[in-house]
Amino acid sequence: MEALCILKNRCLYFISLDSGLLSLFYYLDVEFPIKLITLWGSKDVGILKQDVRSPNNKMIHVPLLYEKNLSSLTPEKLLENIYPKDIENLLEQNNQRDLLKKFQEFSIEEKKKLTAEILSIDRTVLERQKLFFERKVKKDNFIPLKKAYKATFSDYKKGINILTAKKAAAIIMAAGQGSRLGFLGPKALFKIKNKTLIEYQMEKIAAKQKKYNVKFYLSVMTSHLNHEEIVNYFDKNLYFGLEKDQIDFFIQKKAPFLDEKGRWILQDGKILLGPDGNGSIFESFSESDILTKYLKNKIKYISIVPVDNPLADPFDEKLFGFHKSKKNEVTIKCIVRETADEKKGAIVLKDNKIKVIEYIDIEKDKKYYFSNSGIYVLNTDFFKKVRGLDLNYNFVWKRISNESEIFAYKSESFIFDGFDNAKRVNTLVDEKENFYASLKEKSNLYDIEKSLN
Numbered sequence: 029m030e031a032l033c034i035l036k037n038r039c040l041y042f043i044s045l046d047s048g049l050l051s052l053f054y055y056l057d058v059e060f061p062i063k064l065i066t067l068w069g070s071k072d073v074g075i076l077k078q079d080v081r082s083p084n085n086k087m088i089h090v091p092l093l094y095e096k097n098l099s100s101l102t103p104e105k106l107l108e109n110i111y112p113k114d115i116e117n118l119l120e121q122n123n124q125r126d127l128l129k130k131f132q133e134f135s136i137e138e139k140k141k142l143t144a145e146i147l148s149i150d151r152t153v154l155e156r157q158k159l160f161f162e163r164k165v166k167k168d169n170f171i172p173l174k175k176a177y178k179a180t181f182s183d184y185k186k187g188i189n190i191l192t193a194k195k196a197a198a199i200i201m202a203a204g205q206g207s208r209l210g211f212l213g214p215k216a217l218f219k220i221k222n223k224t225l226i227e228y229q230m231e232k233i234a235a236k237q238k239k240y241n242v243k244f245y246l247s248v249m250t251s252h253l254n255h256e257e258i259v260n261y262f263d264k265n266l267y268f269g270l271e272k273d274q275i276d277f278f279i280q281k282k283a284p285f286l287d288e289k290g291r292w293i294l295q296d297g298k299i300l301l302g303p304d305g306n307g308s309i310f311e312s313f314s315e316s317d318i319l320t321k322y323l324k325n326k327i328k329y330i331s332i333v334p335v336d337n338p339l340a341d342p343f344d345e346k347l348f349g350f351h352k353s354k355k356n357e358v359t360i361k362c363i364v365r366e367t368a369d370e371k372k373g374a375i376v377l378k379d380n381k382i383k384v385i386e387y388i389d390i391e392k393d394k395k396y397y398f399s400n401s402g403i404y405v406l407n408t409d410f411f412k413k414v415r416g417l418d419l420n421y422n423f424v425w426k427r428i429s430n431e432s433e434i435f436a437y438k439s440e441s442f443i444f445d446g447f448d449n450a451k452r453v454n455t456l457v458d459e460k461e462n463f464y465a466s467l468k469e470k471s472n473l474y475d476i477e478k479s480l481n
Contacts, residue, residue: 035053035062039062040061040062040063041062041063041064041065041110042062042063042064042065043065043066043067043106044064044065044066044067045066045067046066046068046073046074046075050066050074050075051074051075054075054082054087054089055080055082055083056082056083056084057083057084058083058084059084059085059086060084060086061086061087062084062086062087062088063087063088063090063110064082064087064088064089064090065090065091065092065106065109065110066089066090066091066092067092067094067098067101068091068092068093068094068098069094069095069097069098070093070095071093071095076091076093090109092105092106092109107136115128115131115143115146115147116128118146118154119131119146121154122154122157122158123158123161123290123291124291124292126291127291127292127294130294134297138297141297141298142297142298142299145298145299146299149282149283149284149299149301150281150282152281152311152418153281153282153283153304153439156283156418156419156420156421156439156441157283157284157286157290157421157439159420159421160286160290160421160423160437160439161290168378168389169378170376170377170378170383170385170389170391170394171376171377171378172374172375172376172377172394172395172396172397172398173375173376173377173382173397173398173455174397176362176375176397176398176455176456176457177350177354177454177455177456177457178456178457178458179346179347179349179350179456179458180350180353182349182353183345183346183349183350183353184345184346184349185349186348186349186352186353187344187345187346187347187348187349187350187352188240188345188349189349190328190329190345190348190349190352191236191240191242191244191343191345191348192240192242194242194243194244194325194326194327195326195327195328195329196244196327196328196329196330196331196343196348197244197245197246197247197322197327197329197330197331197408198233198244198245198246198247198330198331198332198333198342198343199246199247199248199249199309199313199330199331199332199333200216200226200229200246200247200248200249200333200334200335200342201249201306201309201332201333201334201335202214202215202216202226202248202249202250202254202258202335203249203250203251203253203254203280203303203306204216204251204303204335204336205251205253205254206218208468208469208470209467209469209470209473210470213254213257214250214253214254214257214258214261215335215336216248216254216258216261216335217257217258217261218467220338220467220473220476220477220480221477221480223338224261225335225336225338225467226248226258226261226335227265227268228338228339228480229333229335229338229340229341229342230268230269230270231268232341232342232343233246233268233270233342233343234268234269234270236341236343237269237270243270243271243274244270244274244343245274245275245276245321245322245325245327246270246274246275246276246342247275247276247277247278247313247318248262248275248276248277248278249277249278249279249280249306249309249312249313250277250278250279250280251279251280251282251303252279252282252301252303253302253303255277255279258277259277262275276316276318276321278312278313278316278318279312280303280304280305280306280308280309280312281303281304281308281311281312282301282302282303282304283301283302283303283304283421283438283439284299284300284301284439285300285301285302285428285434285436285437285438285439286423286436286437286439287436287437288437290437293434293436295434300428300434300436302428302438302439304421304439304440304441305421305422305439305440305441305442306334306441306442306443307419307440307441307442307443307445307446308419308441309332309443310411310414310415310416310417310419310443310446311416311417313411314411314412314414314415314416319408319411319412319415322408323408323412327408328407328408328409329348329351329352329405329406329407329408330405330406330407330408330411331343331344331347331348331403331404331405332403332404332405332406332443333402333403334402334403334466336466336467336468337401337402337403337463337464337465337466337467338465338467338476338480339462339463339464339465339479339480340403340463340464341463344361344403344463346456346458347359347361347403347405347456348405350454350456351405351454351456354452354454355452356405356407356450356452356453356454357406357407357410357450357451357452357453358404358405358406358407358410358447358450358452358453358454359404359405359406359453359454359455359456360375360382360384360400360401360403360404360444360447360453360454360455360456361401361403361404361405361455361456361457361458361463362375362398362399362400362401362455362456362457363398363399363401363457363458363459363460363464364397364398364399364457364460365396365397365398365399366399368392368395368396370387370399371387371468372387372399372400373385373386373387373399373400373444374387374390374396374398374399374400375396375397375398375399375400375455376396381448381453382447382453382454382455383444383447383448383453384400384442384444384447386422386442388424398455398457400444401463401464401466402466403463404443410449410450413449414446414449417446417449419441419442419445419446420441420445421439421440421441422439422440422441422442423437423438423439423440424437424438424440425437425438426438461479465479465480
């Protein structure tokens with residue numbers, strides 16, 4: 029039984045001659061993924077003779093038959109059935125035949141590492157990337173939104189009631205790196221005037237807690253590139269005065285970068301991977317235990333703020349109050365658009381419903397009145413409603429990082445594309461100086477510093 033437990037819980041492969049353990053393992057009535065490679069000198073013995081399918085539907089069985097001459101089986105032949113057979117179909121299905129050819133040239137250790145890396149990529153990510161080969165120019169009839177609401181004193185009071193009743197939580201989106209700022213590390217830890225970007229937001233949260241004498245729940249969305257560093261930073265700073273159980277972390281999904289032909293890019297034997305856009309918040313948050321925790325604690329509303337805006341208030345009374353007053357599923361906080369060519373998403377109408385479009389989709393012959401701030405409030409139930417939401421990728425050609433000369437297509441989904449699933453979406457406009465100072469690149473660092481005075 030101990031051997032069976034080890035096989036079930038610790039092994040990806042089981043290579044076996046005919047034996048009692050093999051028969052017991054083969055007919056085990058449980059489901060778990062494993063590859064079974066069996067070695068035979070005759071087809072008229074054991075499970076080969078019985079010719080009965082294993083009850084384990086997740087088992088892949090590869091019998092290797094060497095009639096009366098098992099000694100001719102070489103280690104190389106055995107390894108061929110481990111690498112690359114496990115990923116051959118996967119690479120074929122995802123138009124990565126060139127990588128399959130390169131794979132043959134790698135050492136066994138390199139094959140092992142690359143196989144593990146490929147198998148770690150979420151299958152839904154790979155399905156979405158197939159759209160790269162079916163891209164079409166989108167032509168939607170968007171009408172620029174001309175009017176947006178402003179918050180009232182009544183909204184502010186309702187917001188206070190929401191906060192004091194412990195009905196609100198927040199998510200800080202902090203998956204990005206600081207490469208465009210010339211910073212080798214998480215963007216969240218980039219310093220402005222001796223404080224990190226995330227520190228500005230944590231100070232606001234701590235102050236609101238003290239003001240209303242409540243405990244807020246907060247989640248931080250990280251990426252595979254920075255998760256450990258951000259978690260360690262919070263630990264080192266004693267969670268900025270909050271208790272450890274108030275703060276949760278979850279990881280955004282990752283996707284391979286693509287070259288101009290849609291091929292994955294290898295560097296030093298590894299696939300180049302990047303965070304797959306803030307639209308994966310719906311899957312990543314819902315798949316974590318945090319959504320269940322919030323529902324259990326009767327959290328009704330969740331604000332979402334980007335870490336690169338040090339003026340953003342994750343627990344904005346007016347925003348929460350307005351959201352409740354209008355009975356929205358989604359509220360988008362926006363600013364008045366200052367110039368036609370500013371690199372911010374615009375607020376539009378499509379089929380009489382409010383949407384955000386990315387700045388690359390803006391039509392030059394139209395005047396747009398409001399820009400997206402990247403700050404939102406969503407009903408907690410909306411996350412439950414769109415659990416497993418499959419958003420299409422946008423493929424953006426960009427430099428992988430400031431340190432790299434490699435350009436590639438980055439696969440990104442956008443959070444605001446998920447808002448199409450909401451029954452009621454509204455916009456709240458506020459003065460830019462009150463809440464918006466988004467740090468996108470080094471060139472606007474001086475303006476951000478001025479806004480923090």
